Amino acid sequence: MLIRNDRDGFLLPASSEITPQHIYQGRRELIRLMATGVAGAAMASLALRDARAQAARPGKLAALAGTRSAVAGAVVIDKLTDYKDASTYNNFYEFGTDKADPARNAHSLKTTPWTVEVEGLVKKPARYTLEDLLKLSPQEERIYRLRCVEGWSMVIPWVGYSMAELIRKVEPLGSAKYVEFITQADPKTMPFVGSRVLEWPYVEGLRLDEAMHPLTLLAFGMYGEVLPNQNGAPVRLVVPWKYGFKSGKSLVKIRFTDTEPRTAWNKAAAQEYGFYSNVNPNVDHPRWSQATERRIGEDGLFAKKRKTLMFNGYEAQVGQLYAGMDLKKFY
Numbered sequence: 001m002l003i004r005n006d007r008d009g010f011l012l013p014a015s016s017e018i019t020p021q022h023i024y025q026g027r028r029e030l031i032r033l034m035a036t037g038v039a040g041a042a043m044a045s046l047a048l049r050d051a052r053a054q055a056a057r058p059g060k061l062a063a064l065a066g067t068r069s070a071v072a073g074a075v076v077i078d079k080l081t082d083y084k085d086a087s088t089y090n091n092f093y094e095f096g097t098d099k100a101d102p103a104r105n106a107h108s109l110k111t112t113p114w115t116v117e118v119e120g121l122v123k124k125p126a127r128y129t130l131e132d133l134l135k136l137s138p139q140e141e142r143i144y145r146l147r148c149v150e151g152w153s154m155v156i157p158w159v160g161y162s163m164a165e166l167i168r169k170v171e172p173l174g175s176a177k178y179v180e181f182i183t184q185a186d187p188k189t190m191p192f193v194g195s196r197v198l199e200w201p202y203v204e205g206l207r208l209d210e211a212m213h214p215l216t217l218l219a220f221g222m223y224g225e226v227l228p229n230q231n232g233a234p235v236r237l238v239v240p241w242k243y244g245f246k247s248g249k250s251l252v253k254i255r256f257t258d259t260e261p262r263t264a265w266n267k268a269a270a271q272e273y274g275f276y277s278n279v280n281p282n283v284d285h286p287r288w289s290q291a292t293e294r295r296i297g298e299d300g301l302f303a304k305k306r307k308t309l310m311f312n313g314y315e316a317q318v319g320q321l322y323a324g325m326d327l328k329k330f331y
Contacts, residue, residue: 061228064221066139066159071214073240073317074142081154085297087228091148092249093197094183094190095230101192102230108189109250111234120256121176124169130234134220136169137161141224142217144240146247147279147312151305153293158238159221164212172208172256179211180204180261181237182253198264204248205261205275206239207321215240215317241314243277274331278322281308283331 069075092102095109114130128136139159147153167179185201187193193200210216217238220227227233232249239246245265255261265273272286281291292305311318322330 061225063224064139064159064226065224066141066221069140069142071140071142071162073215073314074140074144076143076145076155076313078143078145078155079298080143081156081295082297083223086154086156086222087231089152089296090230091244092230092232093195094185094193094200094202094250096192097197103228105191106229108191109184109229109233110189111229111250114234114252116235116251117253118166118170118255119253120180121173121258122256123171123173126170130220133166133218133235137165139220142238144215144217144238145312146238146240146244147293147308149243149245149273149277149285149290151288151290151293152296153306153312154296156222157224158217158219159224160217160219160238162214163216163218163237164214166218166254167208167212170256175258176256177208178257178260179206179208180253180255180257181206181248181251182255183248184250184252197268199267201252202248202264203261204237204246204263206246208256209321210239213318213321215314241278241311241318243279245273246277276322276327276330278327278331279308279312280310280327280331282310283328 088103089099090102091099092106095102095105112130115127116130116133117125117127119125138161140161141157141159143155143157145153145155181204183202183204184190185193206216217240219232219236219238220234222228222231227236232247235251236249237247237251260275263273263275265277266275279290284290291308293308294303294305309315
């Protein structure tokens with residue numbers, strides 16, 4: 001089903017244009033205080049409050065420590081997005097279509113026990129428990145940008161290891177060209193599964209060489225803790241040079257194929273969401289520009305949008321994967 005963002009003839013703004021609640025409330029307070037002539041003190045007070053808010057997390061989860069990654073491009077020197085923003089402003093349509101819905105509704109997701117089945121064109125198909133996956137390779141901390149197709153971005157410290165570690169373990173056949181990632185689809189614990197928004201289960205896919213790239217991460221945690229449910233617990237994919245929807249959450253199956261997988265958003269609106277979905281500021285979404293982005297948590301009163309970087313800033317690391325390709329045709 002194609003989702004339209006107009007209703008009764010009125011064009012609705014993209015979600016990237018909707019300021020998070022805690023930010024606009026802070027703006028209103030500042031404007032009110034400026035009107036009373038105490039703007040300087042107010043700004044200092046608000047800055048202190050914001051610093052304290054960033055230091056406090058909404059419920060500490062189990063620790064999941066990782067060593068700093070040595071993979072080139074795996075540590076972005078940017079200010080981290082506040083944990084509260086990263087864990088309360090999400091796309092996870094199995095729990096609702098509003099950005100705040102996953103944090104409200106994902107408590108129902110049961111993450112133990114958990115298994116991930118690896119099948120298809122591999123020599124060693126297997127069913128891995130979460131514990132098996134965690135033991136497969138040492139955990140690393142990687143600070144990646146996450147860019148949404150709607151124009152907002154975050155900088156998140158993920159914990160996991162290169163997807164290539166699992167791929168080498170299962171030994172793909174020579175005929176394997178693509179990897180398909182399938183998300184849990186349980187209507188008992190995921191209340192929006194069965195809605196007409198998308199076809200369920202949620203499916204994403206990569207070319208095998210994309211999945212094997214060292215930056216492609218099989219993630220189990222963020223900010224030194226296990227993943228919150230709303231961020232894709234207990235295991236998810238992170239592909240930092242692509243739009244965020246390519247990074248499938250709550251994975252239950254990984255399938256190796258010789259044909260390009262039909263992915264969830266491509267099936268819903270092929271003219272808007274191509275298979276590759278690389279971050280490319282020169283290719284607009286049909287309904288909005290992709291040339292700029294808003295960094296969640298840095299949307300101050302006078303903040304300007306950032307220019308979108310090719311491949312989300314990872315062109316030096318991944319550009320060679322697409323040498324000779326028409327990136328407007330293969331969007």
